[in-house]
Amino acid sequence: MLYICKDKNYKMITENYISNEFCKAINNLYSQNVDIKLVQVQKTKKDFNGDYTINVFPFLKISKKSPEQTATEIGNYLKDSISAVSNFEVIKGFLNISFSNSFWVNKLNNISNIDSENIEHQNILIEYSSPNTNKPLHLGHVRNNLIGHSLSEILKANGNNVTKVNLVNDRGIHICKSMLAWQKWGNGITPEKANKKGDKLVGDFYVLFDKEYKKQVADLISNGKTKEEAEKNAGLIIEAREMLKKWEANDSDIFELWNKMNGWVYRGFEQTYNLLGITFDKTYYESQTYGLGKDAVLKGITTGTLIKKEDNSICADLTTEGLDEKILLRSDGTSVYMTQDIGTAIMRKKEFNADKMIYVVGNEQIYHFHALKLVLKKLGYEWYNSIFHLSYGMVELPEGKMKSREGTVVDADDLIQEMFDTAKTISLELGKLEGLTEKEIEQIIKIVGLGALKYFILKVDPKKNMLFNPVESIDFNGNTGPFIQYTYARIKSVLRKANDLGFAVNKSVGENIEINEIEKSIIKQIVNYNNIVSDAANELNPSIIANYIYMLAKDYNLFYHDYSILKEENEEKRNFKLLLSDITATKIKNCMSLLGIDVPERM
């Protein structure tokens, strides 16, 4: 049997193709079949010669020869069977295969700017943001929003049909607290009168409530009450609970106040969302959804999958799954958070025919979502496993966790404004804004400031806790958003000059040119783009994109520094360099867009 069939088309040659040829080599040389999955084609490490590396250790049992001899025999086979292979080297059990220059230039010529060929076409619903209307957005929310937005873009880039939803927590005892404080001590103040964003104003009253409440509790304790008694019986909390009852009874005065204050908050949120570029396809309000789920729970009683206790409360027994009993309806028949999430999940599943429902929610709710899935399973919803809790880590300050009520939070608006200010200061110091109009300047500092913030957050693996140090603030040098934006702006500048000189960027260039290591390295990374985008979607991890684009930008800067593009005398080579630059710029722009970050044409 003759396996050797010279490839005529470089396009076919992928890592998978090489694996396949490797299997053929084993078959041919040692008359055995190996599972293609066992063949790991890796990128050759920088310190060694070669483009792809295969470790032959796992196949020594088959070859019954030394690592060196096995690798050499297979190397020889591959050199014959794949015409694009120019050379190979064997070091210990590592087979390092080099491909020809023309192979790599051909790869560059065939880069399509259409994303990903592995189109998924799933209906994916993603919930993120989910703010409370009793306080302004802080850095933790910013992380949530950026992750949610970026994941949506990444999933779309892989061909999925993505619906972005927000679930606003606009009711409950905590909302009543700020309402009550405003009623008592607000003297009719409004955002306009206070000259303050509405969400900030309402947040102030929430903090004020907590302060006054703590005073009352302290008084009660000094009068001999236990801490628990004091916390339950303080006048303010009793008033807040009464207000909640009135709200649930549709009391018109309370409703009016509630609408008014929530309206202030929404206008405030809207501003912050606009600044960050966060949008949703649909917004749910808990005041409208909190009744959902009751029916499903009651049905669970009739089928016997849930337990009704003596006090009439209803719960799910999750002890066999390693969790505790979970209350689903209180003894007075009212529902809890879990009940609502059961209801909304069922509703959304139907409404969007969702194949997957992703919840971007902090890791403090791991238990909650674990329980949610198990309850849905118990209730007989077989799609319970299409729920995925993307639990992201906390943003911590050097002194620990942020706490709204204690005022130790990094406010989103303040932080964004600081980023703008820093971007402006640095740009002016570097003299980057000379000769630009006010409008252009404003646009650049906005793009760069936000770029720094967003990249800073998204380059970290979502599931890990991360630290933000307000004193050191966010950098603009090194592995940062501005560094990548700067690389883009530099390329654009070169391309503008090329255009002035009458050098067009050709879509494909001659393949018989010499390329150096750094140029090859850039091509390899560009070729890898689709894999990265698909990895990021599979892992639901924007940091994969961030790290990838950083590496590409870093390599490009090295190339840019060491080799002149416009002064290249060889026309073929100049065309190549222009194309390489142009495609790099496109990849930077695409990746940054997947992260929700803009790139400036100059900076």
Add this chain to the structure above:
RNA sequence: GGUUCCGUAGCUCAGUUGGAUAGAGCAACAGCCUUCUAAGCUGUGGGUCGAGCGUUCGAAUCGCUCCGGAAUCACCA
């Protein structure tokens, strides 16, 4: 106490379907702008990958034990 997650350079982070000498940035120090944007590039120093044991030809990566940190275990959301 139970469950889950985390521990990599002084600091912030990459690297984990097991592969070669563990990488970046920041900070420190030393260089590079009559040359396409120096928000850049180059170099130097910096590590018992929390500790130990095990599995393996091979472990930062897998398993067990321990140490340290975080989250959670509500008729809150």
